[in-house]
Amino acid sequence: AYVIYTSGSTGLPKGVAIAHRNVLALIDWSSRVYSADDLQGVLASTSICFDLSVWELFVTLSSGGFIVLARNALELPELADRDRVRLINTVPSAIAALQRSGQIPSSVRIINLAGEPLKQALVDTLYQQPGLQHVYDLYGPSEDTTYSTYTRREAGGQANIGRAISNTQSYILSPDLQPVPVSSAGELYLAGAGVTRGYLARPGLTAEKFVPNPFSSDGGRVYRTGDLTRYRADGVIEYIGRIDHQVKVRGFRIELGEIEARLVQQAAVREAFVLAQDGDNGQQLVAYIVPSETTEAIEAQAALRENIKAALKAHLPDYMVPAYLLFLEALPLTPNGKLDRKALPKVDAQQLQQVYVAPQSELEQQIAAIWADVLKLEQVGVTDNFFELGGDSIISIQVVSRARQAGIRFTPRDLFQYQTVQGLAAVAEQGEGGVQIDQGPVRGATALLPVQQWFFESPMSERHHWNQSVLLKPAQALRAEVVENALQALWVQHDALRLQFSQQADGWSARFT
Known part of the structure; x- marks a missing residue:
């Protein structure tokens, strides 16, 4: 049994209480889909704070398979046992990064993707990988124990999240809990052995999201996912989007309202709106901010961004801190007074760059070139801020990996602490040496x-x-x-x-x- 926390709309994360029987249901379904041979070499690269790890660890080891342990999926190219990896279970943004760099081992036969919408273009590209046999699209909230529906995505096919897994029932319902016709949109409800106990010490929220099953006579419950979906004529489910103001970015479920609430708590922010925007490096969070005091000086705006982000990091995890902060005189409104999302300016990372200062030393030039390549920018100056240019935790891992290949050593923590090329070059090391780990005895x-x-x-x-x-x-x-x-x-x-x-x-x- 365990409790895993997801983002909450009020600034208070929700602890989902998962019981032993819920995990057994997940393992039972997995044993019907994946053979013991499929699980001989599963990449275990997900934090145990993220429920994809439940599948990687519990399913694999309880089914007679073995794992290849990594700190994250993007570390795969550097693993000594990378050619033993047969199955990768991760989010689409991570597998896309590995595919772009040609770092998926030829030993991989199965790729499980979950946590984000899976675009058909990525599926088509993955099937060009030598030796790859299956790409599975897995959908499910933590409240239904990791996975609820699945499908084997086909090259040249159409995006969908498949059908309910065994021990699970899916219903697409109208607001009055009536089934909607095929091809009509409705909210997805889930029932079955995977539905968890509810939210830890939050009975009101549990009652709101876990409701009596209108199709059951034994007192069962259904979980309201908040996801807008529809049935196709063949019974397959298509995902449309979130009903509320919640998104998934790089596999993390985020309530945008939680970020906005933290922003407007700051004295320097009068109004704020946050959205997830598609970019060259996948979806990234963008915050549109109306400052309490207007300033046009570039240096003053840069200092304000730094202060706002620092305040957010004191209360939110890194993945919930927007990559971009754009300052506006006022949020654009429609004639009826609602926010006009279409009128919000698109993000251009180059607009947020500082006055260009060319790298001087060879090390600065190498680091700047790596940043520019990964962030897809024409050039990067020594005073530009990595995260203001669109960098995030996953992209930082790519930068660390690329730097290691060039003989430059620093950690993701270094990049978070020293966010400019100039600052990072001062702490980076060069050469073939590695990190020395204390091997002293424990007493x-x-x-x-x-x-x-x-x-x-x-x-x-x-x-x-x-x-x-x-x-x-x-x-x-x-x-x-x-x-x-x-x-x-x-x-x-x-x-x-x-x-x-x-x-x-x-x-x-x-x-x-």
Whole structure:
């Protein structure tokens, strides 16, 4: 069981409470679609704060498969075991970045894509990948345990999200909970074993989104997705868009109203409107801001952007901080007083660039060239801000990867801290060296792991007899001192071998010696 948080429209994230049976339903469906052979080499690259990881980890390992672990999907080209990856499970924007750079291994047979609308053009391009057999489009909210519908997308086909997975029922309903005709748009409702308990400690919101199932006589519930969909004549579901002001950007579900609420809380902001806009690097958040005090000086606007973003980062995760902040004298309105979205100016990253200052050193020139290529700009100056040019967390990973290929080393954290070419060049390293990780021994007391708690709570008469052994016969005579040195080195390096357990008056405790 676990709780996973999604963005909330009031500035308060919602904790979705997922029970054991919900995950079992996901695993049961997956075992019907994916064979054990399909799961021999699943790229596990998603943060456990994002529910795609539930499929990568629980489904793969419970089905006899194995994972190839990475910090993110864009790190795939640098993995030593990249050619063992058979299945990639990620968001469309990440797979598109890998495809553009030609970094999808030929060993990949299946690609699962979820978290964002999957464009047919990307599907067609992926099927040109040598050895690729299947591209699956997977749809589902966290409230229905990761996936609710799926389809195998075909080259040259039409975009759709398929049909409900096993143990799940889908209904497309009108506002009065009546089924809509085929080809008519309505809100998608989901029922079945994957529907979760609701929102942690928020009974009112749970009652609003998890409603009684009008087609069930056993007291079941349906979850209101807020997604506008329609049935095709063949029973396949087509996704149209969000009913409310919620979007998905790079797999993250975001309430735009939450960002707007944080913006207008700042004294420097009088009005604000946020939307997700398509660009060369996928969808990016754009904030249109009417400042409390008008300023036309470029330097003053740059300082204001920096202050506003800093204030947002104090309350929101990085993926919810808009890549672009555009200042307007007033938000455009229609004759009836509503916001005129069509009149909002399009974003041009080059308009947000500082007065061009050419890179001087060879390192600055290399970093600027990488930024310009990844951000698709003609040129980048040493004082330009990476995030004001449209950079974000996923693009920053591409920059780090490209820099490593050129022998330049810095981390995504460095890029977030030093956001100009000039600042980044001051901390970047060059050469073949790598990051040195502290390998010193762990010492002192530690908490018992859940499996250790279970072990000591279980009735056992001779705990020290709970062990395993294997007899090895060497092919040639061994030198005792060499074996002893090797075992000593293992004992020092692997902290778990130095873990001691002792029973106290208040229970068992653990300590590294």
